[in-house]
Amino acid sequence: GAVVSQHPSRVICKSGTSVKIECRSLDFQATTMFWYRQFPKQSLMLMATSNEGSKATYEQGVEKDKFLINHASLTLSTLTVTSAHPEDSSFYICSARGRSLNEKLFFGSGTQLSVL
Amino acid sequence: AQSVAQPEDQVNVAEGNPLTVKCTYSVSGNPYLFWYVQYPNRGLQFLLKYITGDNLVKGSYGFEAEFNKSQTSFHLKKPSALVSDSALYFCARTRADRGSTLGRLYFGRGTQLTVWP
Numbered sequence: 001g002a003v004v005s006q007h008p009s010r011v012i013c014k015s016g017t018s019v020k021i022e023c024r025s026l027d028f029q030a031t032t033m034f035w036y037r038q039f040p041k042q043s044l045m046l047m048a049t050s051n052e053g054s055k056a057t058y059e060q061g062v063e064k065d066k067f068l069i070n071h072a073s074l075t076l077s078t079l080t081v082t083s084a085h086p087e088d089s090s091f092y093i094c095s096a097r098g099r100s101l102n103e104k105l106f107f108g109s110g111t112q113l114s115v116l
Numbered sequence: 117a118q119s120v121a122q123p124e125d126q127v128n129v130a131e132g133n134p135l136t137v138k139c140t141y142s143v144s145g146n147p148y149l150f151w152y153v154q155y156p157n158r159g160l161q162f163l164l165k166y167i168t169g170d171n172l173v174k175g176s177y178g179f180e181a182e183f184n185k186s187q188t189s190f191h192l193k194k195p196s197a198l199v200s201d202s203a204l205y206f207c208a209r210t211r212a213d214r215g216s217t218l219g220r221l222y223f224g225r226g227t228q229l230t231v232w233p
């Protein structure tokens with residue numbers, strides 16, 4: 001099946017620094033990518049939807065200047081958490097969908113972000 | 117509000133016994149419904165989906181799910197559990213009516229399934 005690679009799997013950073021998370025589709029062209037976050041014992045919450053070559057669409061309550069999403073190619077989307085704070089500590093997971101993949105989504109393995 | 121509920125954080129079952137992981141969804145339009153499984157250090161993997169048609173949906177690894185419109189439920193089932201089925205299971209639905217941007221999903225909190233040998 002299709003593979004989505006997400007890096008890093010775990011990152012610890014100091015408050016105020018920026019962190020970039022990459023999401024790559026390895027064997028298909030991801031026309032749409034989605035970024036989710038998950039707090040402990042809670043659901044995955046959709047943060048934003050990005051289509052290749054266009055600006056991301058953010059869900060209500062998600063700060064677009066804080067969570068910068070770039071989807072510059074059909075195989076790569078990045079999420080940058082700018083000026084991270086401890087409350088940004090969470091599990092971030094990307095998913096991707098391609099034209100030929102119908103309703104199926106393929107997920108990355110997630111990134112555990114810890115901000116000290 | 118559109119949401120998905122998985123009422124059990126954990127389900128424990130002996131190998132060889134049938135298993136059920138429960139999921140209910142809020143009523144709003146006619147959503148697509150999904151089950152995903154997450155193994156440790158792996159991304160979520162698609163198990164099965166319901167769009168329309170037969171209420172009993174068969175998916176990967178011997179799993180199936182039954183769509184019940186009157187009870188707004190979509191419980192995941194397997195007749196005979198395996199130890200290797202132990203994982204975290206997520207139920208999900210599309211945001212609004214069918215055809216809404218696929219991938220914009222509401223997820224449940226997840227249910228940890230443990231199958232004892």
